[in-house]
Amino acid sequence: MHKINQLFQKDLKVINMGLESFYKDLKEQDVAVIHMNWRPRAGGNPKMIDLLNRLKSNK
Amino acid sequence: MQELIRKANQQAMENLQKARPTLMGIGVALKDIPNMDKKTILHAGPPIKWENMSGPLKGAVIGGLIYEGLASNEEEATKLAASGEIKFDSCHHHQTVGPMAGVVTASMPVWIIQNKAFDNYAYCTLNEGLGKVLRYGAFSEEVITRLKWMENTLAPVLKAAVKLRGPIDLKSMIAQVVQMGDEGHNRNKAGTSLFIREIAPYVVLTDFSNEAKSEVLKFMHSNDHFFLNLTMPAAKSTMDPVGNIPHSTLIYTMARNGTEFGIRVSGLGDQWFSAPAEIIDGLFFPGYTKEDANPDIGDSVITETSGIGGFAMATAPAIVQFVGGTPQDAINFTTSMYEITEQENDAYKMPTMNFRGTPTGIELQKVIETQILPIINTGIAHKDAGVGQVGAGLVRPPMKCFEDALEAFVTQMAKEGLLE
Numbered sequence: 493m494h495k496i497n498q499l500f501q502k503d504l505k506v507i508n509m510g511l512e513s514f515y516k517d518l519k520e521q522d523v524a525v526i527h528m529n530w531r532p533r534a535g536g537n538p539k540m541i542d543l544l545n546r547l548k549s550n551k
Numbered sequence: 552m553q554e555l556i557r558k559a560n561q562q563a564m565e566n567l568q569k570a571r572p573t574l575m576g577i578g579v580a581l582k583d584i585p586n587m588d589k590k591t592i593l594h595a596g597p598p599i600k601w602e603n604m605s606g607p608l609k610g611a612v613i614g615g616l617i618y619e620g621l622a623s624n625e626e627e628a629t630k631l632a633a634s635g636e637i638k639f640d641s642c643h644h645h646q647t648v649g650p651m652a653g654v655v656t657a658s659m660p661v662w663i664i665q666n667k668a669f670d671n672y673a674y675c676t677l678n679e680g681l682g683k684v685l686r687y688g689a690f691s692e693e694v695i696t697r698l699k700w701m702e703n704t705l706a707p708v709l710k711a712a713v714k715l716r717g718p719i720d721l722k723s724m725i726a727q728v729v730q731m732g733d734e735g736h737n738r739n740k741a742g743t744s745l746f747i748r749e750i751a752p753y754v755v756l757t758d759f760s761n762e763a764k765s766e767v768l769k770f771m772h773s774n775d776h777f778f779l780n781l782t783m784p785a786a787k788s789t790m791d792p793v794g795n796i797p798h799s800t801l802i803y804t805m806a807r808n809g810t811e812f813g814i815r816v817s818g819l820g821d822q823w824f825s826a827p828a829e830i831i832d833g834l835f836f837p838g839y840t841k842e843d844a845n846p847d848i849g850d851s852v853i854t855e856t857s858g859i860g861g862f863a864m865a866t867a868p869a870i871v872q873f874v875g876g877t878p879q880d881a882i883n884f885t886t887s888m889y890e891i892t893e894q895e896n897d898a899y900k901m902p903t904m905n906f907r908g909t910p911t912g913i914e915l916q917k918v919i920e921t922q923i924l925p926i927i928n929t930g931i932a933h934k935d936a937g938v939g940q941v942g943a944g945l946v947r948p949p950m951k952c953f954e955d956a957l958e959a960f961v962t963q964m965a966k967e968g969l970l971e
Contacts, residue, residue, distance in 0.1 A: 540919050540957065546970050546971070
């Protein structure tokens with residue numbers, strides 16, 4: 493049996509990184525799952541990312 | 552650049568952690584608060600003109616003018632306030648903080664707090680209790696009568712008692728209340744009780760009548776927020792030496808005037824970064840709804856700025872009955888605040904967090920990076936002047952204050968030739 497199939501025959505413990513709906517779907521199926529509280533840096537705001545980068549650059 | 556910021560923030564944090572706020576006594580605004588005069592009215596939050604003030608702040612100004620005898624009714628007070636004869640200024644510009652509307656007028660008694668580590672002072676009025684009170688914009692006869700009683704009985708009795716007792720170490724007292732279920736902003740039950748325990752033996756030794764002494768003790772006993780007006784100036788005296796440190800990105804002031812929320816960043820001096828204040832999400836007293844609420848108001852958010860209040864919610868699970876949510880939410884709020892702060896507090900330790908220090912020292916870059924805004928526990932004022940408190944809840948500052956501050960900080964660093 494392929495290794496990946498062996499994995500799915502075991503009890504899964506899942507950490508979800510990304511869309512929360514994946515976490516909710518698994519939870520509804522009684523799979524042990526933890527959702528990582530994550531969001532893109534500076535909420536993805538390009539102006540704020542640029543300002544942060546300028547402060548982090550070495551002069 | 553990051554090394555420069557790191558060193559500046561380290562200095563700012565050292566100043567914050569070293570603070571030793573101490574209650575020295577009770578004075579009078581006119582005599583003790585710097586640059587105060589009879590026609591100056593101090594208010595909470597960033598500076599604001601009369602025409603832009605919200606209902607509760609206008610109400611408190613009206614009450615303040617009636618209390619000072621500068622006007623005899625609402626109409627006269629409104630006319631005087633709009634005439635340009637009265638100078639309005641932010642409490643924060645006068646080493647002062649005020650809860651909710653934060654109105655301070657010349658004759659009001661004030662707590663005098665000294666930060667013994669840096670020899671700087673902070674001032675705050677005495678707490679009036681809940682419901683129809685000046686700080687929520689109420690100005691009816693009962694409000695003015697209470698303020699007069701506070702000036703003529705409460706303050707003189709407590710002033711004499713503090714004199715007999717000697718200075719009270721507020722840092723140690725706040726450290727104790729944080730272990731007794733208070734977070735120091737919206738829950739001050741333990742602090743008020745502890746203060747009564749400290750002061751009562753000296754109240755009875757003063758020369759005032761038994762009736763006056765009893766009234767004073769009963770007043771403090773009936774007001775669970777009496778200690779708030781001590782945690783606030785303690786926090787203010789702690790945070791002032793954190794300000795004006797070149798290249799520091801620590802937030803040393805957060806405050807709201809009921810129209811705008813303002814912050815100040817240590818490395819950017821006295822400049823305010825303001826944006827429209829948010830509506831509070833919370834629980835309302837019977838008969839009131841969100842429609843009645845005024846936007847966020849008051850200097851009491853100086854507690855969160857210094858590392859208590861909403862930041863220490865985990866230690867005050869009972870608070871959720873007052874502001875909504877569950878005890879687990881309280882733990883989650885505190886835990887998330889570690890993401891945007893520099894250190895754990897050396898003195899304020901929370902039993903529910905395995906005696907971890909409260910998250911302390913909000914750092915500007917972390918707020919923008921994570922998009923996690925400071926969490927604030929607060930009261931809700933009615934939007935109309937003269938009504939008073941209508942609930943309590945949780946609120947966060949507008950992100951715009953932090954975004955504008957970051958932009959200004961980068962511009963400043965570029966001006967200094969420290970950035971490309």
